[in-house]
Amino acid sequence: MSDRFTETTSTSWFSRITGAVGGIVTGFLLVIVACGALFWNEGRAVKTERALNEGAGAVVSVDPSRPDPANDGRLVHISGPVKVGAPPADPLFSGLALPDNTIRLVRHVEMYQWKEESQRETKNKIGGGTEKVTTYSYTREWSSGPIDSSNFKKPEGHANPDFAIAQNSATSESAAIGGFQFAGRTLAGLGTAEHLPPNDTVVAELKQFLGDSFNVQTSAGALYVGANPAAPAIGDLKTTLTASVAGEASVVGMQQGDRLKDYRASNGNTIFLTAAGEKTAADMFESAKSANTTMTWIIRAAGTLAILLGFRMMFSIIDVLGDVIPFIGDVFRFATGLASLALTFVLAPLVMSIAWIAYRPVLGLTILIAGLLIAALFLYIGKSWASAKRMEATV
Structure with a gap:
């Protein structure tokens, strides 16, 4: 059994610009923190592996x-x-x-x-404003943790x-x-x-x-x-x-x-x-090394995703400026999305490779070169797409 509640809100272009300015600062800080986490993770991984290798050779x-x-x-x-x-x-x-x-x-x-669950649909309006329609649905289910109903959008009856x-x-x-x-x-x-x-x-x-x-x-x-x-x-x-x-x-x-x-x-x-x-003992140390590898890649993926999110937040002001005309805003979003991907695949491997170069130079340089190649590929795709759009506009 479920019931629904819908709420519609509008945000002016000026309010979006103000929020996007704040997003620049937040995104910049997120990128810095994510880079620090990636650098720390590489050092942690190497130290853990070396300790395990030492232990595997010393254990009786x-x-x-x-x-x-x-x-x-x-x-x-x-x-x-x-x-x-x-x-x-x-x-x-x-x-x-x-x-x-x-x-x-x-x-x-x-x-x-x-x-309570929510689904949001946001539509851009002429002039840069947005209209957000949020649908809240209420279902009953078994849960082992307390669900605070006082924070529901519609707590009455729930x-x-x-x-x-x-x-x-x-x-x-x-x-x-x-x-x-x-x-x-x-x-x-x-x-x-x-x-x-x-x-x-x-x-x-x-x-x-x-x-x-x-x-x-x-x-x-x-x-x-x-x-x-x-x-x-x-x-x-x-x-x-x-x-x-x-x-x-x-x-x-x-x-x-x-x-x-x-x-x-x-x-x-x-x-x-x-x-x-x-x-x-050999099996236990191999399991510990495998767990260390898994944790390392999880943190790498999370840090890289955080860098991408940070760049998207920093570029969001460009998207908002383009939304004065919704079609232009879509073009800007595509371009800034590709730029964010390119910068992410430069910065994240760069941070990891700098950390690894101190411990394993060959692997560190390999990671750096791979990141640069991926970034170049995204830039090439973006340039080709932009050229195609210009040719369409002149036809």
Whole structure:
């Protein structure tokens, strides 16, 4: 079920010019920040890779059953079954029957709520002004996070209540692999998730907590608070309980007695690796290197996109000036879009290559040359398009 609300607003050409002037400053700052992030990211990637290479060459695999004092201060790798200390507890459900070796207990709560979505259509008008038509639609859906209905464009009739039950996650205070001791949270994410069906005791505990005004029942393996699971109403709740059961695990860290801690490489980066199952040290370091590569490319892509957005904001005043005649504005937008792409593919590779040249000159120069070639291609496309338009105008 959904309903809609439409709002139409107009913006004068002068107001758009004022906003575009502010966009120049904002865009310039965005480009500066993005360049700084790209430069930092390249240094981070190289330092992380070098630390991992150093660690892979220094690590030794040891028998976890009895920590050897001779290995104190060394980077060691252990692997074996995890033994959990006292199991975690949910303060709301003391009657839960937990599987053996449960290391984490999660209470996940969803509420049926109103959600606002908006679609905007902007039209340019003669004289440079714009008309914006915004359509707000309201739908009902299950969400694990609170949706603040007070910020809705039309909050009347779309109010969301507060969560009567909070999310909760608890971990065992301690766990061990052989003779090595760990805080439970260190290994909690390596277990296998098991759904816990609610029993009569759990239902009774939730009824006692909520009071008589709430209807509590079970539905599809979850605790349901509401009248009818088949026809949910705003404010209805679903609560599921999940246990994470510890099995085999592998850890790489610096040995100190019966503990493993962060190992500091010669460049200052720290190494502490964990993995589910029995993994070799070589496999764990390869996984860490792969994760470092993935993170590096994510930051590269985000930084490059931010630079492009910054240039578009800086050139937006040209688009607004052209919008006095809508057709001219479209031409200007195409031209400034190509210019933004060209500048982005010059600046982003330039920043990355400068950072890389200090560490890997060949790769840094390759990135720089590739960026210049891409930028030249966009400039050539733009020049060809402009020439074609001039020829059309003279015909």
